[in-house]
Amino acid sequence: MSSVLTDLCRYPIVQAPMAGGASCPQLAAAVSEAGGLGFLAAGYKTVDGMYQEVKQIRGLTSRPFGVNLFMPQPRTADSAAIEVYRQQLAGEVSWYETPLGDPDSGRDDGYEAKLAILRDDPVPVVSFTFGCPSRAVLESFAKAGTVTVVTVTTPEEAQIAQSAGADVLCVQGVEAGGHQGTYRDDFATDQSGIGLLTLIALVRETVELPLVATGGLMRGSQIAAALAAGADATQLGTAFLVCPESGAHPLHKRAMTNPLFVRTELTRAFTGRPARGLVNRFMREHGPYAPAAYPQVHYLTTGLRKAAAKTGDAQGMALWAGQGHRLARELPAAQLVEVLADELDAASVNYAQEESR
Numbered sequence: 001m002s003s004v005l006t007d008l009c010r011y012p013i014v015q016a017p018m019a020g021g022a023s024c025p026q027l028a029a030a031v032s033e034a035g036g037l038g039f040l041a042a043g044y045k046t047v048d049g050m051y052q053e054v055k056q057i058r059g060l061t062s063r064p065f066g067v068n069l070f071m072p073q074p075r076t077a078d079s080a081a082i083e084v085y086r087q088q089l090a091g092e093v094s095w096y097e098t099p100l101g102d103p104d105s106g107r108d109d110g111y112e113a114k115l116a117i118l119r120d121d122p123v124p125v126v127s128f129t130f131g132c133p134s135r136a137v138l139e140s141f142a143k144a145g146t147v148t149v150v151t152v153t154t155p156e157e158a159q160i161a162q163s164a165g166a167d168v169l170c171v172q173g174v175e176a177g178g179h180q181g182t183y184r185d186d187f188a189t190d191q192s193g194i195g196l197l198t199l200i201a202l203v204r205e206t207v208e209l210p211l212v213a214t215g216g217l218m219r220g221s222q223i224a225a226a227l228a229a230g231a232d233a234t235q236l237g238t239a240f241l242v243c244p245e246s247g248a249h250p251l252h253k254r255a256m257t258n259p260l261f262v263r264t265e266l267t268r269a270f271t272g273r274p275a276r277g278l279v280n281r282f283m284r285e286h287g288p289y290a291p292a293a294y295p296q297v298h299y300l301t302t303g304l305r306k307a308a309a310k311t312g313d314a315q316g317m318a319l320w321a322g323q324g325h326r327l328a329r330e331l332p333a334a335q336l337v338e339v340l341a342d343e344l345d346a347a348s349v350n351y352a353q354e355e356s357r
């Protein structure tokens with residue numbers, strides 16, 4: 001591991017920030033206490049909601065942790081396309097007896113105000129997704145002693161993040177659960193996502209920064225493979241989502257290994273930006289024509305998804321999951337960190353033995 005990362009965690013295992021409740025302070029603290037690096041997700045939270053979680057985790061652990069922020073999105077969404085989608089969701093409105101939300105309710109996710117708090121009262125790590133912060137923002141965190149991580153999905157994005165002054169890159173493969181952290185959502189790049197092992201090698205040859213690899217990693221042997229490919233550490237979301245400490249909805253947790261849900265796909269149906277989830281009715285029906293309009297579609301469908309969860313209907317929920325979801329193990333987070341570290345160790349030993357033959 002690079003020294004930036006060894007100062008933060010004993011094992012090369014980061015628990016992914018997961019907006020929507022999964023990566024709560026209890027989960028993040030348990031991972032950090034066990035020698036990994038826990039992350040809070042500030043996305044969709046109010047500024048105060050984010051700060052309360054920061055205070056909470058400080059009461060649970062004195063180990064380093066991170067906070068993840070969503071970058072504000074350019075105002076390019078076509079309002080006519082959002083209106084058409086609103087009409088296409090009419091059947092859902094009557095089925096769940098719930099109105100659609102205001103698509104303009106949370107445009108920039110409180111980005112500036114969240115930055116201000118995290119600079120006033122610095123945390124050990126801040127990561128970003130959906131774009132790259134300005135050089136000035138990254139420098140201000142460097143001054144505050146905060147390590148910055150920028151999510152990238154292509155070598156070109158990696159180059160931009162390095163030039164802007166990021167400390168570490170989170171290299172996200174197309175296997176990843178939840179949103180792809182691409183800088184721009186563009187229909188032209190659909191189906192062009194890069195698999196993690198290939199992406200690590202491409203990015204490793206483009207930039208010199210430490211890399212945290214993420215996407216589809218569920219076992220220590222896969223962590224070993226990512227490290228062998230050139231990553232310095234790994235970040236796991238789906239694997240931690242099912243832990244008892246995770247705040248994910250119980251139906252979401254159960255769906256990971258429910259044989260009803262056999263595969264994942266990238267969809268804009270729930271939020272207007274490609275995100276990987278278990279294929280369910282809502283995705284099948286609305287995915288094919290959902291517009292590229294994030295975060296407007298997120299706010300449009302929030303109430304529907306809550307109503308589906310309330311009535312126990314997993315077919316109407318956003319069941320974010322990586323391609324490895326069937327390998328999920330419902331272990332306490334600290335135990336999962338230990339198991340992953342042991343598996344990593346075993347995989348590395350096997351590799352060394354093979355080499356010495």
Ligand SMILES: Cc1cc2nc3c(=O)[nH]c(=O)nc-3n(C[C@H](O)[C@H](O)[C@H](O)COP(=O)(O)O)c2cc1C
Pocket residue numbers: 016017018019020022041042043068128129151172175176177178179181214215216217235236237238239241320321322323324
């Ligand atoms: C439920 C869920 C929510 C997520 N929310 C965020 C988020 O708020 N910010 C972020 O940078 N990544 C988010 N991600 C993506 C993760 O950071 C990570 O890239 C992904 O989980 C890796 O793939 P895996 O789930 O197969 O491990 C989320 C992933 C999931 C499964």
